[in-house]
Amino acid sequence: MSSRMTVNYNNKPCYDIVYEQSFDALWDELEKEGVSSRRVCVVTDSNVAPLYLKDILDVLDGKCLKAVSYTFPAGEENKNLDNIKDLYKFLIEEKFDRKDLLIALGGGVVGDMTGFAAATYLRGIDFIQIPTTLLAQADSSIGGKTGVDFDGYKNMVGAFKMPGLVYMNISVLKTLPDRQFFSGFAEVMKAALIRDEVFYIWLIDNLYEICGKEADTLEEMITRSCDIKRMIVEKDPTEKGDRALLNLGHTIGHAIEKYMNFELYHGECVALGCVCAAYISWKKDYLTKEEYYEIRDMFVPFNLPISIDKLDLEKVLEITKSDKKMDAGTIRFILLKKIGKAFIDTTVTDSEILAALDEINFDEENGD
Numbered sequence: 187m188s189s190r191m192t193v194n195y196n197n198k199p200c201y202d203i204v205y206e207q208s209f210d211a212l213w214d215e216l217e218k219e220g221v222s223s224r225r226v227c228v229v230t231d232s233n234v235a236p237l238y239l240k241d242i243l244d245v246l247d248g249k250c251l252k253a254v255s256y257t258f259p260a261g262e263e264n265k266n267l268d269n270i271k272d273l274y275k276f277l278i279e280e281k282f283d284r285k286d287l288l289i290a291l292g293g294g295v296v297g298d299m300t301g302f303a304a305a306t307y308l309r310g311i312d313f314i315q316i317p318t319t320l321l322a323q324a325d326s327s328i329g330g331k332t333g334v335d336f337d338g339y340k341n342m343v344g345a346f347k348m349p350g351l352v353y354m355n356i357s358v359l360k361t362l363p364d365r366q367f368f369s370g371f372a373e374v375m376k377a378a379l380i381r382d383e384v385f386y387i388w389l390i391d392n393l394y395e396i397c398g399k400e401a402d403t404l405e406e407m408i409t410r411s412c413d414i415k416r417m418i419v420e421k422d423p424t425e426k427g428d429r430a431l432l433n434l435g436h437t438i439g440h441a442i443e444k445y446m447n448f449e450l451y452h453g454e455c456v457a458l459g460c461v462c463a464a465y466i467s468w469k470k471d472y473l474t475k476e477e478y479y480e481i482r483d484m485f486v487p488f489n490l491p492i493s494i495d496k497l498d499l500e501k502v503l504e505i506t507k508s509d510k511k512m513d514a515g516t517i518r519f520i521l522l523k524k525i526g527k528a529f530i531d532t533t534v535t536d537s538e539i540l541a542a543l544d545e546i547n548f549d550e551e552n553g554d
């Protein structure tokens with residue numbers, strides 16, 4: 187199977203997302219971006235480079251002005267300005283100018299960093315996303331949010347920068363470690379919870395095919411997840427309103443990510459954050475108790491955590507409140523009216539957050 191969809195920006199077609207099972211169609215897509223007459227730097231990380239960099243350089247070989255590559259050390263802890271600075275230096279040494287192009291080959295970390303470098307180098311050069319994790323394919327490569335972490339704060343420095351193309355070779359997920367795969371799945375579940383109850387039911391019905399990484403099922407899952415994100419970012423590209431819905435599970439999720447010093451993966455923290463958001467939604471009488479338990483327990487067969495050992499509740503609350511998603515002192519929380527219907531709420535209190543954190547806190551002594 188192969189398919190594509192176009193993402194609009196300011197009501198005009200902006201970039202295509204192409205879904206493939208190989209890199210065979212990559213050159214045709216790159217040619218449409220005028221790559222033949224440009225210098226290209228493929229930016230990747232130290233895990234992805236040995237797996238797929240040669241494939242991409244082979245596609246480019248002899249067909250563009252010059253093809254070079256730059257490899258970041260892998261991992262969220264390297265998503266910072268020091269590494270961006272090293273990439274700028276490399277691009278200057280390689281004499282990259284305004285007409286040249288960056289290709290992000292990797293997960294969300296590579297995508298966010300390459301996009302940020304593309305947004306800022308020479309006040310902006312073009313870039314293309316070739317996402318290689320489930321998280322990046324289903325979520326982060328779309329929508330144009332780019333950036334780095336700063337001083338332990340997630341995505342504190344960044345820019346909006348639309349890619350010229352998103353090329354997905356879904357077969358690369360075969361080499362992705364299972365824990366990373368399921369972490370990415372948390373964002374898929376998040377998309378369903380926000381907007382699409384039918385998709386939520388489809389995910390449950392296709393549990394075995396998804397966990398078995400069955401190619402056609404993954405392609406349909408990723409396409410549907412991207413479509414939800416596409417609809418939301420097209421209406422609100424710069425997060426003035428409804429794009430904030432995509433932060434379901436992220437307010438507390440980011441705080442746990444920081445509290446745990448990034449030992450838990452992003453999607454694992456998002457799953458915990460979604461459980462908290464669903465719990466608060468129940469306590470505020472938006473969801474029934476049954477709906478809350480259904481959402482919470484849905485993460486389990488997808489190998490995602492719904493509780494965590496010995497949380498310092500007050501500390502996590504403090505980090506949650508210092509997160510940048512505060513609006514003049516109030517936290518913009520994303521809650522659920524029902525499965526498939528998220529909304530923004532600014533009335534969540536400290537005690538409601540503490541109660542939700544207590545709910546996911548697994549305390550061996552109390553056995554809860």
Ligand SMILES: NC(=O)c1ccc[n+]([C@@H]2O[C@H](COP(=O)([O-])OP(=O)(O)OC[C@H]3O[C@@H](n4cnc5c(N)ncnc54)[C@H](O)[C@@H]3O)[C@@H](O)[C@H]2O)c1
Nearest residue numbers: 233234260293294295296318319321322326331358361362
């Ligand atoms: N821009 C956005 O809209 C947006 C949305 C969601 C998340 N994010 C960001 O995305 C990041 C998380 O992305 P991620 O989960 O992809 O993390 P990641 O980029 O660190 O990738 C996870 C790991 O998998 C490895 N890897 C990547 N592709 C592989 C493959 N095909 N086979 C084997 N190993 C592979 C990577 O080297 C890395 O070690 C976070 O920094 C988060 O803030 C951004």
Ligand SMILES: [Zn+2]
Nearest residue numbers: 373436452456
């Ligand atoms: Zn996320």
